[in-house]
Amino acid sequence: MTHLMWVSCMGLSFFQKTTFIIFFVIYGSGLVLAQANDDLITVIDGRQYSLSYYKSSIKVLPPDWKKVWIITNRKQEEGAAPERIQSIRRNILFNCVRNTYSTLATVNYGDTNAMGKPNLQTQSGFELNDDPVPAGTPLAIIFSQICGA
Numbered sequence: 001m002t003h004l005m006w007v008s009c010m011g012l013s014f015f016q017k018t019t020f021i022i023f024f025v026i027y028g029s030g031l032v033l034a035q036a037n038d039d040l041i042t043v044i045d046g047r048q049y050s051l052s053y054y055k056s057s058i059k060v061l062p063p064d065w066k067k068v069w070i071i072t073n074r075k076q077e078e079g080a081a082p083e084r085i086q087s088i089r090r091n092i093l094f095n096c097v098r099n100t101y102s103t104l105a106t107v108n109y110g111d112t113n114a115m116g117k118p119n120l121q122t123q124s125g126f127e128l129n130d131d132p133v134p135a136g137t138p139l140a141i142i143f144s145q146i147c148g149a
Helices: 002-009 014-039 138-147
Strands: 040-045 049-054 059-061 065-074 087-095 100-109 118-123
Touching (some): 065 138, 087 138
Antiparallel strands (some): 040 049, 059 065
């Protein structure tokens, strides 16, 4: 991105380059945030937490599997002590034929939307436990949206 900005600015005066860079920083960052918000599909937005997944993170794997990053954001109640973990990112592998899933990685974050450095990594590695997708849960909704497409 920086290289593209530099090529676009070649042949311009210092004032024009500075104006272009300031314009890009102000409006370009808004565009990036808008794209990030378009990528985040919210499945549930409850009082205690919200659960979403990143549309761009969906990977189709042979034979009938799909992998996706899911994010859970905890919501703070007024007057309650802040919790150490504010958001949880999980990498989930769905077996679309067998209606099962495996958790490949779970990373806890101290800030919402998995911002900042991870506080604690609780699981990692390819543990293909192939658990049945529980019916009537947000995970089942994500399964139907991803595997049904």
